[in-house]
Amino acid sequence: EADIYQTPRYLVIGTGKKITLECSQTMGHDKMYWYQQDPGMELHLIHYSYGVNSTEKGDLSSESTVSRIRTEHFPLTLESARPSHTSQYLCACRAYQETQYFGPGTRLLVL
């Protein structure tokens, strides 16, 4: 099982601030994913990466951006947070043909 970490777990921030949600995994998995989940709703894929220097947009359009400079690290950035960005953000990773393992999530509230 993968160890995958997300920080912060909870974030309350004002409109217009720049924020970075951190995601790290210790298993060396190549593929990593970011999902957005509104309360009581399904998960929507917003970004994914096949490996270092690889990033792709997911199925749900998002104003956030991601980077993958190191295998273990896949941060998500919002340049200017808005109330519409309020949601839960879940990071996941997987090795080839293996299961996706999820982090605990970051709950974001933009005032």
Place this chain on the structure above:
Amino acid sequence: AQSVTQLDSQVPVFEEAPVELRCNYSSSVSVYLFWYVQYPNQGLQLLLKYLSGSTLVKGINGFEAEFNKSQTSFHLRKPSVHISDTAEYFCAVSDPGGNEKLTFGTGTRLTIIP
């Protein structure tokens, strides 16, 4: 394109009673199927998965699911539930031949009544 339908948004069940959470999928290709559980304020945890082979899959915490290709279903079952099973349950599908992205259903909230 793939899609997943979870027919029940909420399922209340008495403790020690059996439960079935329904999941149907649509896909033009063969699929991998998953059930994840999400406890309050936590991320998703894998319950079980179907990749190939036996259509009856056993997972953690006493859960099992049966893949039915003709009915395109992957229903989750447990013969006797506990209070600790209260959570949100998500069915998901991925395309083994593609980029292996997961497509999730809308989730089923399982509430156990003491």
